Amino acid sequence: MQGRADWDLVVVGAGPAGATAALAALQHSPHLRVALLDREAFPRDKCCGDGIAPHVLDVLAPLGAADVVTGWHPVERLDLAHGQEVVQGRMRRPVHVVPRTVFDARLVERATAAGATLLRHRVRAVASTPAATVLDGLLSATVVIGADGAHSVVRQALVRAGGRVSPKGARPRAVALRGYAPVSGRLAGRQLIRFGDRVQPAYAWSFDRGDGLANVGYGELATDGAPLTRQLMLGELERLVPGVVETGTDWRAHHLPLSSWRSGREQPDGPVLLTGDAAGLVNPMTGEGIYYAVATGALAGRVAAQALAREEPAEAGSQLRFAVGRLLGRHLRHTWAAGRLARMAPVIDAGIRSATHDPRVFDQLVELGLGDGRITRRLAGGLARELGGARGRR
Structure with a gap:
């Protein structure tokens, strides 16, 4: 491990953040040796609302990947409700609702077509040497991008190393449960968000995919009180959007590490970078995270490629911290305030x-x-x- 690293760049996690990072790095420097690691084979499912905001496609278009939503009908209408208060409107820019089994696999295909090598591997240990970052004693890389989600092993390695990164328990979290149900007339052609009455923000949703099914679910802020059980969340979903639980299938739950006012500033110096959920970037008001994932993934990929081209991998961390702050810093402060309100x-x-x-x-x-x-x-x-x-x- 004292000589040249096995890879120029290893991306841990092949979800939207990781696949976009690999794609952006290879667009900048097509000759790079890029490994894209994931513990699962693709296509694979993820608990998610499946909403692809137009901002996601704004990021993917320059990378030649905006066509990952092809074949899925855009949704133009949004209903927001809490009790008797209701607003219905047409969104200025439509949203696509694409199952993660499709969206993620398509992004991985774009990354491998650009030259990334997809490896099925679950990373358990991250160590630093003077020459490289070593994963599980098996793989070494000059730069590593952690895109391994809410329970990021890469993030925890940076926590242990000290510095800017806060531990997992220091961030607010939400829990969400998602399924798929046939679309009824009242839910067709729209995204519905109906707020509940438990610990806020707490809401049920129904997002029409356009293929006869809707992504339905319920999520709320996690507290130190009684645990959020499957039965409780299904009960809240049925109360707020009646009829979808009985017909729903493929239920999956997931923890969401919500952004704080410090998110984006926690990236430490050095050649190990964090993106998406691994960086604690999830909208604290809505739980949306795919835009943050692809936006910071694209930034991390470009920063990594630029640092490698200059042969200054240790500068990558500070450069990503600056880039994320410039793109999202003010927005993240506003969403933190909105989440509190x-x-x-x-x-x-x-x-x-x-x-x-x-x-x-x-x-x-x-x-x-x-x-x-x-x-x-x-x-x-x-x-x-x-x-x-x-x-x-x-």
Whole structure:
């Protein structure tokens, strides 16, 4: 292990973040020796809402991979509801709902077609030497990208090494349960989000895939109280979206490491990079993470390729930290604030009422929850007016 590393770049995890990272690195430097590792064979399923925001395709288009949604009908309508408060609107840019079995496999195909080598391997140990980063004593790489999800082994290795990375338990988390159910007339052609009454943010959803099935599920913020059992989450889903539990199949649950105001700043210096869920990048208001995954994956791949071209792999970490901060820093601070506000039911109601009265507020809520939006003056003003009006009606 003292000489040249086995690989220029090893990407741990072949989900959207990892496959996009490999693709971006090879687009920049097609000659790179890139290994893309995953513990599972593709196609494989993942617990997810399957929503592919247009911002995802904005990232993938320059990489030649925007066609990964081909054959899946775009969804243009979104319904938001909490109790009697309801807003229905047409999204400014449509969303695709593509099963992860399809979306992830297509991205992996694009990465391997570009030159990445897909290896089925579960990484259990990460060690550093003066010459390379070594995985399980078997694989060595000049640069490593950790795209291995919420329970990232790469992240935990960086935690043990000290520095900027906070341990897993220091971040807020949500738990979500997902299944697939036949689409009924009232759920067809739309994304539905209906907030519940438990620990906020807590909501049920139904996202029409366009092929006769809808992605349905329920998620909420995890606390130190009673555990979120499958029975409880199915019960909440049935209460909020009646009929989907009886007809639903393929139920899967997943933990989501929600972004904090520090997310994006935790990337340490050095040749080991973090992306997507492994970097703790999940929207704390909605639980959406695919945009963050592909956006930071693309940044990590380019940064890795540039650092390798300059023969300065140790500079990759600081460069990625700067790039993520420039792209998402302000947005992440705003989503952290929005996530805190969304823990209060009156704020959720005020947001829905404001979006009912002002289509631009509706658009801004969509941007904040699915893309890279911010709390604008218009949105903040609408919330303030509705909250004031609610107090006046008491």
